Amino acid sequence: xxxxxxxxxxxxxxxxxxxxxxxxxxxxxxxxxxxxxxxxxxxxxxxxxxxxxxxxxxxxxxxxxxxxxxxxxxxxxxxxxxxxxxxxxxxxxxxxxxxxxxxxxxxxxxxxxxxxxxxxxxxxxxxxxxxxxxxxxxxxxxxxxxxxxxxxxxxxxxxxxxxxxxxxxxxxxxxxxxxxxxxxxxxxxxxxxxxxxxxxxxxxxxxxxxxxxxxxxxxxxxxxxxxxxxxxxxxxxxxxxxxxxxxxxxxxxxxxxxxxxxxxxxxxxxxxxxxxxxxxxxxxxxxxxxxxxxxxxxxxxxxxxxxxxxxxxxxxxxxxxxxxxxxxxxxxxxxxxxxxxxxxxxxxxxxxxxxxxxxxxxxxxxxxxxxxxxxxxxxxxxxxxxxxxxxxxxxxxxxxxxxxxxxxxxxxxxxxxxxxxxxxxxxxxxxxxxxxxxxxxxxxxxxxxxxxxxxxxxxxxxxxxxxxxxxxxxxxxxxxxxxxxxxxxxxxxxxxxxxxxxxxxxxxxxxxxxxxx
Numbered sequence: 001x002x003x004x005x006x007x008x009x010x011x012x013x014x015x016x017x018x019x020x021x022x023x024x025x026x027x028x029x030x031x032x033x034x035x036x037x038x039x040x041x042x043x044x045x046x047x048x049x050x051x052x053x054x055x056x057x058x059x060x061x062x063x064x065x066x067x068x069x070x071x072x073x074x075x076x077x078x079x080x081x082x083x084x085x086x087x088x089x090x091x092x093x094x095x096x097x098x099x100x101x102x103x104x105x106x107x108x109x110x111x112x113x114x115x116x117x118x119x120x121x122x123x124x125x126x127x128x129x130x131x132x133x134x135x136x137x138x139x140x141x142x143x144x145x146x147x148x149x150x151x152x153x154x155x156x157x158x159x160x161x162x163x164x165x166x167x168x169x170x171x172x173x174x175x176x177x178x179x180x181x182x183x184x185x186x187x188x189x190x191x192x193x194x195x196x197x198x199x200x201x202x203x204x205x206x207x208x209x210x211x212x213x214x215x216x217x218x219x220x221x222x223x224x225x226x227x228x229x230x231x232x233x234x235x236x237x238x239x240x241x242x243x244x245x246x247x248x249x250x251x252x253x254x255x256x257x258x259x260x261x262x263x264x265x266x267x268x269x270x271x272x273x274x275x276x277x278x279x280x281x282x283x284x285x286x287x288x289x290x291x292x293x294x295x296x297x298x299x300x301x302x303x304x305x306x307x308x309x310x311x312x313x314x315x316x317x318x319x320x321x322x323x324x325x326x327x328x329x330x331x332x333x334x335x336x337x338x339x340x341x342x343x344x345x346x347x348x349x350x351x352x353x354x355x356x357x358x359x360x361x362x363x364x365x366x367x368x369x370x371x372x373x374x375x376x377x378x379x380x381x382x383x384x385x386x387x388x389x390x391x392x393x394x395x396x397x398x399x400x401x402x403x404x405x406x407x408x409x410x411x412x413x414x415x416x417x418x419x420x421x422x423x424x425x426x427x428x429x430x431x432x433x434x435x436x437x438x439x440x441x442x443x444x445x446x447x448x449x450x451x452x453x454x455x456x457x458x459x460x461x462x463x464x465x466x467x468x469x470x471x472x473x474x475x476x477x478x479x480x481x482x483x484x485x486x487x488x489x490x491x492x493x494x495x496x497x498x499x500x501x502x503x504x505x506x507x508x509x510x511x512x513x514x515x516x517x
Contacts, residue, residue, distance in 0.1 A: 036241040045076040048086045048094045048103035067266040068107040090185045091158030106233040111160040121236045124250040125229030129204035133221040145173045152199035153178040156186045161202040209270045213451040216278040264410035269446040288318045299358040310448035320350045332357025372407045379409040386441040391433035
């Protein structure tokens, strides 16, 4: 995945100029002609989207998240209305909502391209992606599009990759063919590739990077586009009021730093995928975590237990006997002094170590200055957990000296490596620190946390789907199965088994017993 590029200064300047130019031209319109007036009269902003971790999703906590969702929620508040979200299965359905006036905006991680801009009005761009062909690790990797045979490539309806494929077929690869699977979203096709049910599909680079945290067997074969801006879309007509409002809103979130914080929250740890490390981690989730999970849940009283588990994995790979040459030991790798201060008598005892580590992390969180936004306090606390609270304060002070925002993790994390360079640590209060290690430490924990939450959620969905499938089979009683000839040898041999199955299925809604005799 290529590095994301967001030019906040340019966006802010353009937004301010265009907003000033457009607002006077639309302020006189009636509600029938002015889309913003219609939205405010209705009292709600309607957006259509798809369910992905980056656009809209249910978090492990039960709350709703996603970069597009959080921005849309703020835009609705900025307009003084409520937000109504419609979640669709694929991009084609999202555009149908806009065409049918069931949505005011499309906020679904949509790429700007020439074809879309001819029919729809794009808003400001806030990050960029490239379109990539993916395959399953272990299968043949296509080096060019010429290596893809008919029937091997499938894409989701409405995706921007279709227009690019049409262009490449017309100009370079006349034999290129693909299927558009109307029933599948991009995430569904990615899952099919991961499961070996489909050879190749195409998705955007950020979606792939996030998907790899849960399905490391997905690999990128090639890019078929350069980076493309991601934006929102509205209907294209003579009304500029919604466009002007969007420009003003994005100018506001740029200037306040909100957009930078949201980008860091959802995109700051995307990239740097390690197949072996991710695969090893997910195997440990299956084999080791079940024994430790009750302890993480018990002692993560004030924060997400998945985060405590991710910290522990980064520290010890969930090895209760872990130790290092520096003297730290146990699941949470506590020093002797820290353990004593926390009342931990045996650092190699799993429960004591997790209790002590959770308590120490909570102490770090409580010490983070209150000016740091709630959602970012954990990252500052983790940096302090790794290299010491005093060095974290040095990183904040250095950020401020360099005209950055000491309350923004996106700004502070980029100064952490400077703490190991004499040019910079000689100017700090507490001196040298392994800031580059603290940077990697926090980023790794964020990746493990994302993998853990996504993997467990997907596993729960599969289990629920299996239960639903099992429950969909009709209960067949013995009389229906045996027919009228109850005196036959078949009846004599099998009627006890079928009768047991019938009785058991009355509770479980299945024709087979839990433990066949």
